[in-house]
Amino acid sequence: RKEVEQDPGPFNVPEGATVAFNCTYSNSASQSFFWYRQDCRKEPKLLMSVYSSGNEDGRFTAQLNRASQYISLLIRDSKLSDSATYLCAVGYENNDMRFGAGTRLTVKP
Amino acid sequence: DTEVTQTPKHLVMGMTNKKSLKCEQHMGHRAMYWYKQKAKKPPELMFVYSYEKLSINESVPSRFSPECPNSSLLNLHLHALQPEDSALYLCASRLGPNQPQHFGDGTRLSIL
Numbered sequence: 001r002k003e004v005e006q007d008p009g010p011f012n013v014p015e016g017a018t019v020a021f022n023c024t025y026s027n028s029a030s031q032s033f034f035w036y037r038q039d040c041r042k043e044p045k046l047l048m049s050v051y052s053s054g055n056e057d058g059r060f061t062a063q064l065n066r067a068s069q070y071i072s073l074l075i076r077d078s079k080l081s082d083s084a085t086y087l088c089a090v091g092y093e094n095n096d097m098r099f100g101a102g103t104r105l106t107v108k109p
Numbered sequence: 110d111t112e113v114t115q116t117p118k119h120l121v122m123g124m125t126n127k128k129s130l131k132c133e134q135h136m137g138h139r140a141m142y143w144y145k146q147k148a149k150k151p152p153e154l155m156f157v158y159s160y161e162k163l164s165i166n167e168s169v170p171s172r173f174s175p176e177c178p179n180s181s182l183l184n185l186h187l188h189a190l191q192p193e194d195s196a197l198y199l200c201a202s203r204l205g206p207n208q209p210q211h212f213g214d215g216t217r218l219s220i221l
Contacts, residue, residue, distance in 0.1 A: 032207045043199055043212040044152065087151055093206050095140040095159045099151040 003027060004090050006100030013107055017078045023088035023100045024070045032091035033064055035073045037084045038102065044087055047073075078107045112136055115200050115213035123221050124190060130216045132183040132200030141183040142201040142210065143175060145194075152199055158183060190220045 006023045013019050025033075033050035048055065050062040050071050061074040071088055088100040113134045122128050132141065140159050144152035157165035158177040166175075172194075174186040183200055197217050201210040 032209075034209050041197075043214045044210075045212070046209045049209055089210070091206060094164060095157055095203065095206055096154070096165055097142065097157075097201075097203070097210055098154065102151045 003098050004088060004100040006088055007103045008101065009103035009105065011103060011105045013078055013105070015078055015080060015107055015109055017107070018074065018076050019078060019105060020075075021073045021086055021088070021103050021105075022070055023072075023090075024068075025090045026069070027090070027092070028069065029092060030069075030090045031093055033062075033071045034089040034091070035060075035062055035071075036087040036089055036099075038087055039084050044099075047086070075105075078105075080107050080109065083107045113200055113202055113211050113213035115198075115216050117216055118214070119217045119219075121219045121221060122187070122190065124192075126190075127186070127188045129187065130185040130198055130200075130218075132185075132202075132213055133181055134202040134211070135181055136202065136204070136211070137180075138202035138204050138211070139180060140203040140205070141177065142199075142203070143173075143183070143185050144199040144201065146197045146199055146215075156185075187218075190218075192220050194218065195220045 035047040036044040037047045038044045054063040059076045085102045087102045091097045143155040146152045156175045161177045176184040197215045199215045200213040203210045
């Protein structure tokens with residue numbers, strides 16, 4: 001079983017839609033959680049860190065459920081520019097960091 | 110613009126060549142990483158340096174040899190690579206265990 005499992009996708013949604021991605025992690029020693037966005041042939045860029053209390057940045061909301069060992073990302077009012085691959089990442093005390101497989105999102109007009 | 114600088118951006122090499130990838134950051138980050146990424150796959154962890162010491166080696170073949178000369182620099186020495194090693198090689202750095210990684214824009218490596 002992979003350490004970090006992520007919705008396979010792809011997700012094809014119309015502009016204005018709300019879309020949610022989930023990741024589950026297997027190691028309860030996981031300490032830090034992040035969502036990254038990666039555009040085609042570019043490096044991953046941090047979208048947001050994920051905190052236990054949940055956090056929001058504009059149209060993006062991230063949540064962490066430690067009991068069930070999953071993190072989620074909600075995108076409201078999708079824009080064409082949101083089209084990308086979204087990667088969840090899980091970090092550990094020893095500086096290890098693992099990525100989920102990534103979910104490709106395409107927002108269509 | 111990225112705060113983690115990788116050179117070169119593209120590299121084509123034969124299977125008998127020796128080359129090095131370089132990564133530099135001046136953010137005071139004490140953890141530095143090498144990842145390998147194939148098309149349509151997530152970044153795959155290769156090595157982690159913490160405080161200039163190799164802390165994680167994900168059973169990477171010895172034809173890849175990392176080096177951390179100081180807290181700002183990370184190298185990846187390449188020798189006798191195989192065609193399947195063609196990929197995007199990403200460097201990342203991080204201030205500490207609860208902080209996000211910052212990525213360089215990668216070196217696109219092709220092995221002939």
